[in-house]
């Protein structure tokens with residue numbers, strides 16, 4: 098006897114009103130479907146099939162190894178999706194076939210396990226729950242307590258619509274019984290589709306079918322609209338943040354911290370509001386992040402301070418400071434104790450230990466040695482309109498304010514550049530490079546200018 102799973106994910110998700118297949122919408126950085134497949138993997142099935150259709154290629158791309166896609170074309174309803182998967186499974190007599198919708202990301206493996214364990218002795222078992230607002234869900238019909246069928250919301254009479262026990266598209270079937278029931282499905286409903294829900298009514302007519310209640314309706318909340326996606330994402334966020342706080346992370350306001358499931362944090366990390374950490378980002382102990390930080394695939398070292406900043410593919414070393422108002426683009430590496438301050442942008446740039454660029458700079462394709470200081474307004478002119486060029490600055494260099502560093506350029510250790518200089522040639526170690534005209538003073542200019550202005554006023 099094997100445990101086989103079919104995940105239904107071929108629908109177009111009409112209520113999302115978008116071309117992106119519904120199951121690919123991200124929750125905490127991972128597609129909806131990935132969350133469902135995690136729960137499925139938790140019951141260690143012998144086989145997992147995903148029924149794909151709308152956006153089949155894109156959905157197939159996100160499937161983990163060992164999970165097979167089966168294409169349903171055209172998509173004639175959930176019953177038809179199950180027929181398509183069953184045909185791909187081959188012989189299933191005596192096996193347990195678990196059916197799971199691709200759009201319920203909060204489902205837990207424990208619940209799927211309970212469903213599988215309810216099957217022996219009956220042809221089918223199904224998850225049910227009581228929804229405060231059951232609109233849109235199939236209602237579970239019972240007679241004398243026994244499940245006798247499911248009626249879809251759109252096909253239900255007002256009396257049936259009043260039932261608050263709903264079916265949530267999650268079933269366990271004995272293989273032969275499923276095959277027989279699918280063979281009996283018709284399309285005589287409001288949408289002209291094959292409804293998998295009708296399989297329950299057909300099987301209940303010849304033997305008992307078991308309902309397995311789920312206490313918390315949130316667990317089986319489907320994502321059919323953007324509003325439901327936002328609700329489910331908020332719940333996932335609550336769980337992720339609660340887990341990190343339990344692991345020793347400080348959050349001033351966990352309702353305003355947005356962490357991908359793929360991010361990792363050390364105990365003692367401190368997160369202020371409006372922090373978004375995505376992809377492979379990490380934050381080490383005693384680092385302070387936020388308010389207002391958006392970081393993708395970036396690492397923030399121990400004791401670093403990052404606020405009001407955007408980081409993409411950046412490494413912030415131990416005790417380094419970033420912001421407020423800094424943009425760290427891919428290839429940025431800040432060594433321990435370095436600083437990228439206010440209105441500074443970096444790209445493909447390394448700052449050595451304790452090197453500083455405190456104000457108003459663009460540093461692209463540059464290497465800056467330890468303890469060097471980049472004065473306010475200084476810029477690497479790394480692009481000549483055709484190619485990017487490298488700037489190499491040694492250790493303990495003092496770049497005066499508003500220096501234009503025209504790359505390719507090498508500046509030796511302990512060199513100095515005069516404020517306002519346009520540096521086009523390499524500067525040797527310890528030298529001062531200054532490039533600007535001599536200052537000219539014109540005595541009495543201000544008074545003469547005021548007199549000229551007063552004379553014009555009298556003429557008018």
Ligand code: UD1
Nearest residue numbers: 105106107108172173174175178199234235264265266292
């Ligand atoms: C379905 C159930 C309903 C249940 C509800 C919530 C039916 C007829 N209705 O309605 O009783 O209360 O789920 O769980 O089953 N899909 C396919 N191929 C298709 C159509 C759908 O693979 O041809 C997939 C969808 O991608 C989705 C799942 O099946 O993941 C459910 O389809 P959906 O359209 O969301 O059904 P509901 O209207 O929510």
Ligand code: CA
Nearest residue numbers: 200319320321
């Ligand atoms: Ca649904």
